[in-house]
Amino acid sequence: MVQQETKTQVTINLAALANNAKLVRMHAPHSKVLAVIKADAYGHGLLAIAEALNHVDGFAVARLEEGVQLRKAGVRKTVLVLTGFTSPMDVDVFSQYELDAVVHSDYQVDYLNQSQLTQPITVWLKINTGMNRLGVSLNAVKRVHDSLELSAKVRLPIKLMTHLACADDMDSPATNKQVELFDQAVEGLVGEQSITNSAGLIGWKHAQRHWVRPGIMLYGGNPFIGGNDTAGIGLQAVMTLKSTVIALRIVEKGQSVGYGGTWTAKKTSLIATIGVGYGDGYPRHAAEGTPVLINQQKAGLVGRVSMDSINVDVSQLNTVKISDQVTLWGDGLAIEEIAENSETISYDLMCGVTQRVPRLYRKDADGK
Numbered sequence: 001m002v003q004q005e006t007k008t009q010v011t012i013n014l015a016a017l018a019n020n021a022k023l024v025r026m027h028a029p030h031s032k033v034l035a036v037i038k039a040d041a042y043g044h045g046l047l048a049i050a051e052a053l054n055h056v057d058g059f060a061v062a063r064l065e066e067g068v069q070l071r072k073a074g075v076r077k078t079v080l081v082l083t084g085f086t087s088p089m090d091v092d093v094f095s096q097y098e099l100d101a102v103v104h105s106d107y108q109v110d111y112l113n114q115s116q117l118t119q120p121i122t123v124w125l126k127i128n129t130g131m132n133r134l135g136v137s138l139n140a141v142k143r144v145h146d147s148l149e150l151s152a153k154v155r156l157p158i159k160l161m162t163h164l165a166c167a168d169d170m171d172s173p174a175t176n177k178q179v180e181l182f183d184q185a186v187e188g189l190v191g192e193q194s195i196t197n198s199a200g201l202i203g204w205k206h207a208q209r210h211w212v213r214p215g216i217m218l219y220g221g222n223p224f225i226g227g228n229d230t231a232g233i234g235l236q237a238v239m240t241l242k243s244t245v246i247a248l249r250i251v252e253k254g255q256s257v258g259y260g261g262t263w264t265a266k267k268t269s270l271i272a273t274i275g276v277g278y279g280d281g282y283p284r285h286a287a288e289g290t291p292v293l294i295n296q297q298k299a300g301l302v303g304r305v306s307m308d309s310i311n312v313d314v315s316q317l318n319t320v321k322i323s324d325q326v327t328l329w330g331d332g333l334a335i336e337e338i339a340e341n342s343e344t345i346s347y348d349l350m351c352g353v354t355q356r357v358p359r360l361y362r363k364d365a366d367g368k
């Protein structure tokens with residue numbers, strides 16, 4: 001089937017991705033870059049993004065299957081699986097595919113020791129410094145590190161990592177506290193260190209260590225709370241979600257639009273129906289007035305988001321025709337603005353674009 005320019009689609013601007021990757025290097029010039037491409041590269045396509053990010057030093061994914069997929073596609077760089085082994089059988093798969101494993105809990109050391117590995121694997125010991133999600137407790141670091149070191153199944157030295165809970169908030173005291181606790185916990189240990197995600201590497205320079213772990217900034221999302229000035233950091237949107245106008249109607253004063261009739265025209269209005277809905281990953285909870293971009297002009301959402309369509313009030317726009325292209329987020333319309341109107345974050349919107357939406361990869365600088 002020919003993919004028509006005019007249908008609901010996502011364009012992935014690889015030139016923007018390269019720009020954002022360069023910004024990571026600029027912000028953390030002394031660190032190696034572990035590009036985080038979990039969740040299908042935040043919805044951008046795991047293999048396409050891995051291939052395009054050929055200048056990074058390695059990749060991080062959340063699940064073992066994602067790591068195996070990268071290896072099967074021929075990726076030779078470091079691949080770190082952020083959850084590590086979740087069953088005893090996993091250990092052999094890590095070894096077979098030469099994947100690095102995060103060790104965040106005692107049971108994982110047991111799985112390692114119970115395995116029949118002949119080839120040691122690289123482990124990153126994750127330390128809980130306050131996120132309280134994954135990571136060994138501060139008082140267990142020395143013990144777990146010792147037992148990993150004694151295991152013949154581990155390649156030495158063991159790498160050391162933690163994850164920041166509040167790096168997106170420059171006013172929070174939590175980050176400095178976490179870095180301090182990390183430094184105390186790893187004192188005397190020689191392995192390479194990694195602390196920062198996107199917000200961490202931009203906002204908290206002293207936490208840049210041997211490896212930085214950017215995710216959202218690679219895709220052009222602003223990692224800071226309430227920040228939608230991506231241009232200020234120099235980030236460029238990689239993903240643009242587009243659709244088209246599929247119907248136009250005049251709605252008289254007093255008539256309502258969409259399921260539940262939640263929006264009623266206060267005056268005679270021109271309403272455009274756009275062929276995108278929550279079945280594509282457009283957020284169902286987007287508030288009235290959430291902007292879309294039609295012919296470089298903003299129009300606001302009216303009524304409820306349907307599975308396959310949304311309605312916008314285009315009364316104030318100059319000209320709108322059937323088949324006009326509409327940008328839902330991305331180039332020209334910050335995804336953070338849509339996220340804010342939907343009480344979520346850019347990450348959620350990016351990951352949420354469903355499989356039925358074709359991804360079109362564009363290499364040239366203007367992403368066209």
Ligand SMILES: *Cc1c(COP(=O)(O)O)cnc(C)c1O
Nearest residue numbers: 036163197198199213214215216
């Ligand atoms: C997802 C994740 C990252 C990347 O975070 P961003 O905010 O997207 O930069 C880094 N480290 C870990 C452990 C993660 O889970």
